[in-house]
Amino acid sequence: MFFDIGPLEMIALIILAVLVFGPEKLPKVVQDVTRFIRKVREFSDSAKQDIRSELGPEFKDFEFEDLNPKTFARKHILDKDELGLKEIRSSFDLRKEITEVADAVNGRESDPVRSTGTPAVAPPLAPSGGSDLLRKRESPAAQERPPFDADAT
Incomplete structure (x- = not known):
């Protein structure tokens, strides 16, 4: 009702009103x-x-508050879960899906450690050439670190 006005602002408004209207006209x-x-x-x-x-x-059930888009969406979409959207949303892991798609595109095997959210290690790039682009990239050795690109960070 007070539009998020704190006690200090309220006191300042009262003092301002007394100064502008005067103590005689303020009650009116x-x-x-x-x-x-x-x-x-x-x-x-x-x-x-x-x-x-x-x-x-x-x-008869129409509420004028439903004309506010946020209230309408909350009431009709989020509160009623007739389609089972909450269950679908909780079972869907976007990071895992993205890493699986990226691995499939790059021709790599899915790594269960990567689907947990730990950053993936990129394989080294093959030497440039037309036929090398179509070959499967070799994975680095376990102890070998990937090349560091300062421009990419």
Whole structure:
């Protein structure tokens, strides 16, 4: 209701209002503002009731808060799991799928250690040449480190 106004900001607004309107006119200004807010709320409530009555019984569960896209998505997509999306989302491991696809494209065997999220070691590149690009890359020895490219980091 206070639009995330803290106590220090509230005190500053009160002091500013006293300075601008003066202590004599401040109660009248506060009454006018509260009366205006009350009339706006009454107008809003009556407009909502008119819209609900015009929509008919098909829209008896209609809430105006659903017009906010975030609220609509949360209510109709995330809360209702009619399609079993939560189960699918929890069983889907994107990193594992990406590494499997990358290994298949590069012609390497799937490594179970790499699917756990540890960084993969890239194989050394074959010498340049037309026919060498189609050959399967050799994997480095267990103790051998891959070449370091300072421009790539």
